[in-house]
Amino acid sequence: MSELVELTPALLRSMPLPSPESGDKESRGRVMVVGGSREVPGAVLLAGTAALRAGAGKLQLAVGAAVAPQLAVAVPESRAIALPETAGGAIDPAAAETLAARADTCAALVIGPGMVEAGAAAALTGTLLERVSSPGLVIDAAAMSGLREQRRALQRHGGRAIITPHAGEMANLLGTEKAAVEGDPLGTARRAAEELGVVVIMKGATTRIVTPDGEGWIFRGGSIGLATSGSGDVLAGVIGGLLARGAAPAQAALWGVYLHGEAGHRLGEAQGGPLGFLARELPPLIPRLMAGLSPGTQ
Numbered sequence: 001m002s003e004l005v006e007l008t009p010a011l012l013r014s015m016p017l018p019s020p021e022s023g024d025k026e027s028r029g030r031v032m033v034v035g036g037s038r039e040v041p042g043a044v045l046l047a048g049t050a051a052l053r054a055g056a057g058k059l060q061l062a063v064g065a066a067v068a069p070q071l072a073v074a075v076p077e078s079r080a081i082a083l084p085e086t087a088g089g090a091i092d093p094a095a096a097e098t099l100a101a102r103a104d105t106c107a108a109l110v111i112g113p114g115m116v117e118a119g120a121a122a123a124l125t126g127t128l129l130e131r132v133s134s135p136g137l138v139i140d141a142a143a144m145s146g147l148r149e150q151r152r153a154l155q156r157h158g159g160r161a162i163i164t165p166h167a168g169e170m171a172n173l174l175g176t177e178k179a180a181v182e183g184d185p186l187g188t189a190r191r192a193a194e195e196l197g198v199v200v201i202m203k204g205a206t207t208r209i210v211t212p213d214g215e216g217w218i219f220r221g222g223s224i225g226l227a228t229s230g231s232g233d234v235l236a237g238v239i240g241g242l243l244a245r246g247a248a249p250a251q252a253a254l255w256g257v258y259l260h261g262e263a264g265h266r267l268g269e270a271q272g273g274p275l276g277f278l279a280r281e282l283p284p285l286i287p288r289l290m291a292g293l294s295p296g297t298q
Helices: 009-013 042-053 068-074 093-103 118-131 147-155 167-174 178-183 185-196 231-245 249-271 283-292
Strands: 030-034 058-064 078-083 108-111 136-139 161-163 199-202 207-210 216-219
Touching: 009 249, 030 042, 030 093, 030 231, 042 058, 042 068, 042 108, 042 231, 042 283, 058 068, 058 093, 068 078, 078 093, 093 118, 108 118, 108 231, 118 147, 136 231, 147 167, 147 185, 161 185, 161 249, 167 178, 167 185, 178 185, 185 199, 185 207, 185 216, 199 249, 207 249, 216 249, 231 249, 231 283, 249 283
Parallel strands: 030 058, 030 108, 058 078, 108 136, 136 161, 161 199
Antiparallel strands: 199 207, 207 216
16 A cells, blocks of 8 residues: 655645636536435535535536525526425435436536435435446435445446545444544545545545545645534535546545635634634635645745
8 A cells, every 4th residue: 555645735736627728617517416405405505606616617406396496596506406305305316317317417426415314315326326427426425325335336437436424424334333433544444445446535634535546645734613514515515516627536536625624724714713614614715725726836
C-alpha cells in the first residue's frame, strides 16, 4: 500500500479542474440529486445548491411528490422531478426505473441526502446501480446502507462511484463496531474501497480518501464546526458538481474534501469561533475558493 499523501493547495493546483473556456451550460454537465423526504427536504436543497456552486451547468432534484413544488420554488435554478412516495414520505423504490432513464442523461448522480428510510433507500439505490450506466456517482447517507449486498452492481461502475461515510455509517456498511472503525479509520476505508470498488471518503476531523487500487490521501484541515446538520449534504453536492464538470472520481473527491473543509475554516474565522455557522453558509464560499486554487495562484 502506498503512503498517504497530504491534501494541500499545492497538490490541488497540480491537478486543475476541467474549466471550459467557452460553451453553454450543457458543456459544464448536468447533475441529478436523488433524495429527501417529507421530514428532511432541505438536504436535497443543500446538495443541489452546492453542486451549482461547484460549477455544474444544470441541476435536477428528484424528490417525493409532496415536497417537489416547494423545492422548485426554493431552488429556481433547478428542475424538480416529483416521484411517488412511501407511506412514510420517502421516495418509493418503484421510482428507480423512471429515474434510471433520466439519470443516464446526466454527468453526475448524487444519491442519499435526506433519505431517512434505510430499506427504501437501499432498494432504490440498488436498482439504480444496476440500471444506470453513464454518470459518475456520489452515494451518501442512507443510500449506503445496502451497499455490501450490492457490491456486484457497484463494481460494474468501474471505480466511478464515491461514498462518503462517517464512522457510524462505515461500521454499518462493513458490519462491524463503530469503535473498530474509529480505531483504524484508514484500514477500514481501504477495506471498503477494495471490496466495493469505490473511492472512499472516510469523514472525520481528519479525513482519509482512498481508491480501490490503494492510492490514499489525508486531509487534516477539518473544523469541528463542520460537524453540523446538513454539512455532509453540502460535501456530497460539491463532489457531484465537480464530477458533472468532468473531474475524475478521485480528483472530485480530493477537491470536494478540501473545498468543504476550507469553507468551514473560513466561516469559523469570519465569525470569531469554529462553532455556530450553518451548512447553508458553506456553498457561497466555494467559487472563490476554487478560483484561489487555480494554477499560478498562491
